Amino acid sequence: MLKMGVVGMGIGGSHGARIHKSDLGELAAICDKDGAKLKWRLETYAREIGCRPHGYEDFQEMLTREDLDGVVISTPSGTHHELAVTAARHGVHMLVDKPLDVTVENIDVIDQAVSQAGVLCGVNYQMRFRPGYCAVKKAMDAGEFGRLLMVDVRLKWFRDQAYYDRGGWRGTWAMDGGGSLMNQGAHPMDLLVWFAGRPTKVRGDFGALNHKIETEDWAAGIIEFESGVRSVVSTTTNVTLGEEVGKGRDRIWLEVHGTKGSAFLIDDEVVETNIEWLTRPPRPEFDSPVEDFMAAIRDKRPPAVTVEQGRWSVQLITAVYESARRNQTITL
Ligand SMILES: NC(=O)c1ccc[n+]([C@@H]2O[C@H](COP(=O)([O-])OP(=O)(O)OC[C@H]3O[C@@H](n4cnc5c(N)ncnc54)[C@H](O)[C@@H]3O)[C@@H](O)[C@H]2O)c1
The missing domain is CATH 3.30.360.10 (Dihydrodipicolinate Reductase; domain 2)
Incomplete structure (x- = not known):
């Protein structure tokens, strides 16, 4: 089982639930800088799907404390490159919600970080x-x-x-x-x-x-x-x-x-x-990019939507x- 995390608990909450339901990985940790939203999501997961990941308000701290294989980044689009660079520095594979970022320059930053770190980066286009x-x-x-x-x-x-x-x-x-x-x-x-x-x-x-x-x-x-x-x-x-x-x-x-x-x-x-x-x-x-991403980590192959195609759109x-x-x- 892969150890997975999700950052950004808007639509990211549903990505976490997908991970929990899949047999490819376990949802080990979630992160949102908004403490109230994080608390609400942790309670909802426990009540509705019996899932109890560790909760963090700081992304860096989540990556330092948890030994994650992969993370789904689901924060506002213009922040994706910052979180992607942090994940790459920790050697963690990532699936970034759409769009990959909001400028080609930011996407180049992601590209460089994941290439240097040798980690996978996919884009969540379901x-x-x-x-x-x-x-x-x-x-x-x-x-x-x-x-x-x-x-x-x-x-x-x-x-x-x-x-x-x-x-x-x-x-x-x-x-x-x-x-x-x-x-x-x-x-x-x-x-x-x-x-x-x-x-x-x-x-x-x-x-x-x-x-x-x-x-x-x-x-x-x-x-x-x-x-x-x-x-x-x-x-x-x-x-x-x-x-x-x-x-x-x-x-x-x-x-x-x-x-x-x-x-x-x-x-x-x-x-x-x-x-x-x-x-x-x-x-x-696969039903969604989340399952495909976990299978890509397991099989050491590129995810369905690569950085190159994420850049083209x-x-x-x-x-x-x-x-x-x-x-x-x-x-x-
Ligand atoms: N795949 C899809 O169909 C789909 C659907 C909706 C949104 N999205 C994408 O998902 C991303 C998020 O959209 P949303 O609608 O969930 O937004 P949202 O505002 O509802 O949720 C984003 C969350 O990220 C948190 N956040 C922001 N910066 C953070 C940081 N540095 N560390 C930790 N948490 C942080 C915020 O507190 C917020 O709770 C966007 O890129 C959006 O385009 C994709």
């Missing part, structure tokens, strides 16, 4: 483990789409103002690195780089249409990849539905087109395609913002 998206990727690799031409994405989600006001970091350039594209859109942008590879040219636009935030709640980009694939993407956190105003219904439309066929997906469900076996997606080997996203600011196409 959409890669959804059966529908896995099937699309397998079909691409098997040549079922022919030559890939276009992959288009529309992410239409809803987040209220209270969401952005909570925690004091969402919707800020420094810690969220953007808005609907960097935070929510990071997921489908990861699918894009998984499917189409390295982005090379980006044109973009963005704006804050209905939230009081520094960054954006609407963004759009036109992207060209080294592979020749073209993408049109848009993301927003403004979409509500009639009587459900304020509730929203989060949906992602993904459309994949090659010389031999197409697939139209709503979330990870294939709603139309001419590729027969896409309608019966195979089950992925952030490069693409920051280039959309940069293109809009400069009103010109950005070549990467």
